[in-house]
Amino acid sequence: MKLTRGGFLKSMAGLTFAGLPWPTTGLLLSAQPVAGQPSRSIQIQDVEIYPYNVSMIEPFRVALSTITSAENVLVRLRTREGVVGWGEASPYSPVTGETQAVDLAVGKDLANFVRGRDPFTLSAIVSDMDGFTPSNTSIKAALEMAVWDICGKLAGQPVYKLLGAYRDSFETDITIGMGTPEEMAKKATKYVQDGFKTLKVKLGDGPEPDTQRMKAIREAIGYSIKVRTDANQGWTAAETVRALRMMEKYQMQICEQPVPYWDVEGLKFSRDNSPTPIMADESVHSPHDALAIVRENAVDCINIKLMKSGGLLRGVQIATVAASAGVTCMVGCMEETRLALTAGAHLVCSQKNIVYADLDGFLELSVDPVIGGMQMRDGIVTLPNTPGLGVDIDPAFLGKLHHI
Numbered sequence: 001m002k003l004t005r006g007g008f009l010k011s012m013a014g015l016t017f018a019g020l021p022w023p024t025t026g027l028l029l030s031a032q033p034v035a036g037q038p039s040r041s042i043q044i045q046d047v048e049i050y051p052y053n054v055s056m057i058e059p060f061r062v063a064l065s066t067i068t069s070a071e072n073v074l075v076r077l078r079t080r081e082g083v084v085g086w087g088e089a090s091p092y093s094p095v096t097g098e099t100q101a102v103d104l105a106v107g108k109d110l111a112n113f114v115r116g117r118d119p120f121t122l123s124a125i126v127s128d129m130d131g132f133t134p135s136n137t138s139i140k141a142a143l144e145m146a147v148w149d150i151c152g153k154l155a156g157q158p159v160y161k162l163l164g165a166y167r168d169s170f171e172t173d174i175t176i177g178m179g180t181p182e183e184m185a186k187k188a189t190k191y192v193q194d195g196f197k198t199l200k201v202k203l204g205d206g207p208e209p210d211t212q213r214m215k216a217i218r219e220a221i222g223y224s225i226k227v228r229t230d231a232n233q234g235w236t237a238a239e240t241v242r243a244l245r246m247m248e249k250y251q252m253q254i255c256e257q258p259v260p261y262w263d264v265e266g267l268k269f270s271r272d273n274s275p276t277p278i279m280a281d282e283s284v285h286s287p288h289d290a291l292a293i294v295r296e297n298a299v300d301c302i303n304i305k306l307m308k309s310g311g312l313l314r315g316v317q318i319a320t321v322a323a324s325a326g327v328t329c330m331v332g333c334m335e336e337t338r339l340a341l342t343a344g345a346h347l348v349c350s351q352k353n354i355v356y357a358d359l360d361g362f363l364e365l366s367v368d369p370v371i372g373g374m375q376m377r378d379g380i381v382t383l384p385n386t387p388g389l390g391v392d393i394d395p396a397f398l399g400k401l402h403h404i
Contacts, residue, residue, distance in 0.1 A: 042080075042083075042120065043080050043116060043118060044077050044115060044150070045115070046076075046078040047076075048077075048078075048403040049073060049074070049104060049107045049111065049403055049404050050073065050403045050404075051072075051074075051100055051104055051401075051404075052073075052074055053069050053070065053071050054070045054335075054337070054365045054369075055068065055069045055070075055366045055367075056068055056069055056070070056335070056366065057366050058364075060177040060335075060364055061177045061178040061179065061202070062177065062178060062204070063178070063204025063205070063231060063233060063234030064095070064232050067335060070335035071099070071100040072089060072100065072335070072336070073103045073107065073138075074087075074088055074142075074339075074393070075089070075107070077114065077143075077146040077147065077150060079150060083153050083154060084150070084153075085119070085147060085148070085149035086145075086146055086339055086389065086391055086392070086393060087141070087142035087143055087144070087145040087339070087340075088337060088339040088343075089141060089142035089307070090307050090333075090335055090340055091103050091138040091334075092138075092307065092334045095307075096136075096137055096307055096308060098136060098138050098139070102136070107139045107404070108404065110132065110140065113128040113129050119151050122151060125147060126140070126144055126311065126313050129143065129144075129310075137307060137308055137310040138334075140311060141309070141312075144311030144312060145306065145312060145340065148311075148343070149388040149389045152387045152389065153387045153388040156387050158383060158384070158385060158389075158390060159343070159388060159389055160346040163350035163351075164351060165349065165350060166350060167349050168349060169349075169380055169381060170348050170349065170380070171197065171198060171380055171381070172379055172381050173358050173379070174360045174363065174379065175199075175230075175358065175364075176188055176191070176200065176201050177202050178204070178205070178213075181215070181217075182216060184201065184216060184217055185217050186220070188201075189220050195377070195378030195379055196378070197379055198225065198226040198379065199225060199226070199227050199228070200228045200230055200256075201213065201217060201228070201230070202230055202232065203229050203230065203231045204232050204235065206235070206243075207243035208246075211247050214227075214229070214247050214252070218251075227253060228253045228255075228356075229247075229254070229255045230255075230281070231243075231259075232282075235258045235259060236266070237266035237267075237270055239258075240255070240259060240274060241269070241270060241273045244258075244270075244275055247276075253276075254276065254277045254279050254300065254356075255270075255279065256279040256281050257280060257281035257282050257283065257303070258270055261282035264283060264298050265296075267283060267296075268297065268298035277301065278299050279299060279302065280298070280301070281302075281305075281332065284302050284303070284304075285308040286310075286314060287314060287318050287320075287321050289318075290302055290318045290322055291321050294321065294322065301327060301329060302328075303330045303358070304330065304332070305331070305334065306331075306333075306340060306343060307334045307336075312346070312347055315331070316350065316351065319347075322353060328354075329351070329354045329356070330355070331345075331347050331348045331354055331356075331359065332344075332357075333358060333360070334361065335365065336361045336362065337362055337365060337370055338368060338373040338374060338391070339369075339373065339389075341359045341374060342373040342374040342383070343389055344357075344359050345357075346383065357381065359374070360376075369394045369398075370393065370394070371391070371392040371393065371394055373390060
């Protein structure tokens with residue numbers, strides 16, 4: 001149904017982009033610490049920012065680029081009482097315009113908006129960081145998730161329970177990077193044998209070669225496995241319609257970001273003329289982007305990534321905008337370790353309309369430096385029922401790093 005501007009805005013009454021939309025969360029962020037904590041004001045005292053690189057198990061090709069390593073940033077916050085919060089940035093310049101060097105430089109300035117603050121004033125901290133830079137979302141996400149980690153520990157609750165606690169486990173897909181049809185079919189077979197029930201297939205070369213990829217994959221795995229596709233902006237709107245009509249018999253669950261990020265009209269044209277539902281990814285970074293997309297009735301689903309949105313707070317706001325317009329969401333990832341992926345998993349568990357997940361990035365990395373955090377078995381993700389994010393960093397891994 002096409003929403004009128006007045007009707008949509010009426011449905012959004014009470015939503016404030018400066019803070020979380022749910023009254024219970026607003027109360028939480030002004031809450032006092034759990035019993036036994038000092039009654040004086042809690043304060044974040046130390047901000048440590050570490051660059052680190054993790055090589056990929058093998059090069060990972062998408063329509064935008066070929067990725068060979070994760071060049072990420074680790075954040076550790078500590079209150080004066082000794083409570084630690086962890087965060088991670090995974091910048092990807094083709095999407096967020098950031099590199100590791102940029103995040104390190106900007107992180108020094110953003111640290112000043114975190115240091116000395118009460119973690120329960122998280123909404124104000126996020127607002128201040130956004131006021132300093134409207135971009136640099138990956139490093140803002142890292143700092144914000146570390147603040148959430150502290151808040152959860154002080155409240156004695158997992159972060160997803162602070163955000164809403166709709167579910168406590170969910171299914172994730174696993175992604176197949178671009179290669180020859182034979183290579184992709186072989187990986188698809190392996191992932192199905194590993195227990196995954198949903199695959200995400202990277203496309204974007206053009207209707208004919210991409211159709212050959214889908215044909216090989218379906219011939220290899222049959223039709224009992226769900227398949228999603230992601231063209232990473234590789235097609236025009238006309239190519240999208242042509243490609244998805246050619247692939248219709250391969251029963252794709254959804255097609256993600258087939259056209260350039262700026263082409264909202266192309267997304268709508270694709271949705272109106274293709275047999276496969278359309279998801280936006282690179283077109284939506286913020287709640288304001290989500291509002292523009294749903295006003296145009298351009299998509300069936302929105303992919304939320306913490307590295308694009310700037311963190312959990314904005315991620316929840318995007319999900320709320322989408323839910324108000326009857327649009328579902330997915331939580332996806334960049335080349336993140338299980339630290340940032342765990343934060344994303346908390347987001348998935350908190351919101352009813354987040355019905356898809358693509359939180360498999362750590363499986364592509366040669367090193368897993370995380371202790372605790374989300375666990376995955378046969379494609380099912382579960383979270384630890386421990387306060388905060390429920391993660392720690394391997395001391396041996398951390399000992400090799402140097403913070404700025």
